Amino acid sequence: MSLYSVQKLLFHLNRDPRVRRCFDEDFEGLLTEYELSQEERAAVRQPDLGLLYVMGVNGQILMHYAALRGYEWRAYIEALREGERRYGPVRAGLYTRAEGR
C-alpha cells in the first residue's frame, strides 16, 4: 500500500503546472515516477474515483483530480458512494472508521 505516493501524485497534478503538462503529454511516463501498486496505477489511470477514495485518498485532494477528469460535483460524490458499494469501507487514512456508517 502506498497511499502516500498516490496522494503525492494527485497533489502534484492538482498544483504543479509541470506535472499537469506531463499528464497531458506522457501520462504513462508520469505514473512511473511514483511508487504505486498496480491497483493504484490502474485506479489513477481509469480513473476509478471510488476505489481511490476507498484506498484512503483525502477528498480535498481527490475532488480536484475528479474535476480535472471532467467530473461535475454531484457525479464526483456519486462516484465515491459507488466506490464504497463496490469495494467496501475505506481501508486507510483519515476516513477509516471502525463503526462504519
Next chain:
Amino acid sequence: MSLVFAGVCSHAPGITGRKEMADPTVRDPLYRAFDRMRAALEATRPDALIVIAAEHFANFFMNNMPAFCVGMADHYEGPIEDEAWLGIQRRRIPGAEALSHGLIQEVMNDVDLAYAQEWKFDHGLMVPLHFLTPRYDLPVVPVNINCQGPPLIPLHRCYALGRALKRACAARAERIALIGTGGISHWPATPDSGRINEAWDRNFLTKLLANNREDLLAYRDDETWREAGQGGFEIRTFISVAGAAEGHTGELWFYAPIPIFAVGCTVAVMNIS
C-alpha cells in the same frame, strides 16, 4: 495600535462555486451577512487583515506539513483551484511583508511558527476575501493551521496562537483586522458531503461566542471526528480567534446549514472594541 476587528466565517468552496445550486432563500441571507461583515470590517479602517485559515493541500503536503505557518510575502496569488470550479477569478492579492515579519518574530516568543514567502491561496482564503475585500486592496497576512488530518495541533496551542497574535498586534503601529475561517461540522468532499450536525454546530458556536476557554479546549478530536466529521477539525481556526479575543464575547450574525455548500454557513464577530 492593536486588533481592531475579529470575526469568524465559513470558507466552503461551494459558497462561490456552487451558488447556482443553492436555495436563494438561504443563500442570499448568507451573502448579506458577509456584506454586513465587510461593512463592519471596513468601518474599523484596518491597515491589514490577518486571515487564519485551514488550507487543503494547496501549498502544504505530508512531506513537510507545518502545524502553523504564516505568510511573509509582499503579494500572493489565488485561487490555486480552477477558477470556474471555485467561481472566483485568479488574481494577485497584496501582502504585508514587513508586518508579517514583525508579527512572526513577536509570536515566536510564545508559539513556534513556520513562515512562507510563497503561498498560493486556496478557497480557504479566497472565499472569505471574495466577500470581505472584493477590491483586493487590503494587505493580507495569511495564517494556516493544519486541520486536514492527524497528527493535529492540540486546541490549547491554537488558543495560544490567537493570544500571541493579539499581543504581537498590540506592539504594532498598524490597525489590524483578524478573521478565522473554517467549517464547523462537515464532511467535505466525501460521500457524506452535505451532512451537517446543526445541534453540534450551535452548541459549539454558543461556547465560542461566550468565549470560555475551558469549554472550547474541552473538545476532543476523536469526538469531533465522530460528531462533526473531519471538517470539524477546522474549529482550530475559530478557537484561535477566541484566543485573540480573550475576555470578549461575540455575536452570531448568521448560521444556517446549507447542504449544497457542504457546511453550516457561519458569520460571527467578537466584540473586541
